[in-house]
Amino acid sequence: MTLQYNSGVVVENGCTMYLQRELWLKKHSQEKLPPWPCPRACGGTLQAQKKSFASESTHESLQHRDNERWELDWDRGVIVGLLLCSRCMEAVAIGGDQTQAYEFDWDQVTNQPSPYFEQFIRPVWFHPPLPFFPVPDDVPEEVRTPLMEAFATAWVSPSSAAARIRAALETLMDANKVQRKKRKTNGTYYELKLHPRLEIFGEKHPKIQEHLLAAKWLGNVGAHESDLSDDVLLDAFEFVSIVLHHLYDDRVKRADDRVRVVNKSKGKK
Ligand SMILES: [Zn+2]
Numbered sequence: 665m666t667l668q669y670n671s672g673v674v675v676e677n678g679c680t681m682y683l684q685r686e687l688w689l690k691k692h693s694q695e696k697l698p699p700w701p702c703p704r705a706c707g708g709t710l711q712a713q714k715k716s717f718a719s720e721s722t723h724e725s726l727q728h729r730d731n732e733r734w735e736l737d738w739d740r741g742v743i744v745g746l747l748l749c750s751r752c753m754e755a756v757a758i759g760g761d762q763t764q765a766y767e768f769d770w771d772q773v774t775n776q777p778s779p780y781f782e783q784f785i786r787p788v789w790f791h792p793p794l795p796f797f798p799v800p801d802d803v804p805e806e807v808r809t810p811l812m813e814a815f816a817t818a819w820v821s822p823s824s825a826a827a828r829i830r831a832a833l834e835t836l837m838d839a840n841k842v843q844r845k846k847r848k849t850n851g852t853y854y855e856l857k858l859h860p861r862l863e864i865f866g867e868k869h870p871k872i873q874e875h876l877l878a879a880k881w882l883g884n885v886g887a888h889e890s891d892l893s894d895d896v897l898l899d900a901f902e903f904v905s906i907v908l909h910h911l912y913d914d915r916v917k918r919a920d921d922r923v924r925v926v927n928k929s930k931g932k933k
Pocket residue numbers: 702703704705706707708749750751752753754
């Protein structure tokens with residue numbers, strides 16, 4: 665396993681530990697699909713099997729063809745295809761919406777813009793689902809499950825995905841045995857909500873306290889609003905990735921230990 669450093673982010677087998685925003689929740693050129701990571705987290709990336717892709721225009725799109733002003737870039741379709749992992753050959757199916765547009769290159773000879781036609785995919789599902797960031801091996805199953813559900817639903821419903829992130833934070837507190845109840849002065853107990861549980865946990869992990877609370881706020885928004893933006897969901901995934909790597913990634917934990925030693929000795933050996 666080769667580790668290298670790239671802009672301060674640890675890179676393992678070509679995949680960064682944290683979320684690479686440019687890969688997710690966008691339309692992509694059908695000819696240049698991005699290097700989505702293998703769902704088996706083998707370190708490989710997914711390669712489009714171009715011959716497997718098939719698309720058809722939507723019913724609404726076909727009706728527009730009767731319009732005398734119809735142009736090719738009005739067309740909308742649905743598309744399916746297969747991707748294969750470059751390393752372990754895992755197969756992944758992709759489905760989504762297809763659009764097309766005229767794009768422009770600059771023609772160096774004529775010094776004029778040169779139009780070309782490009783088709784785009786907006787993914788709606790992957791099967792099996794793709795992890796938006798590498799989940800450390802030691803993350804408990806009860807945290808991993810709602811997180812994988814968030815990854816699977818992110819493409820169609822960012823709000824639902826954010827709500828599953830909130831559920832993952834609840835189970836993260838359970839897995840770390842953060843108290844669920846607090847004693848009142850009269851001796852009875854009341855249930856603690858997620859926010860105070862995160863604060864209690866954050867006191868022991870000050871480096872990630874802010875990330876935990878920020879992920880929870882975004883999860884709350886997702887639970888109450890149906891039109892959470894893609895960017896906000898990616899923020900929530902990014903905060904959770906930092907939390908999980910801090911808690912469960914051995915490399916980060918070892919680096920934290922070294923930081924403590926250096927700070928204590930003020931850099932002296
Ligand atoms: Zn693979």
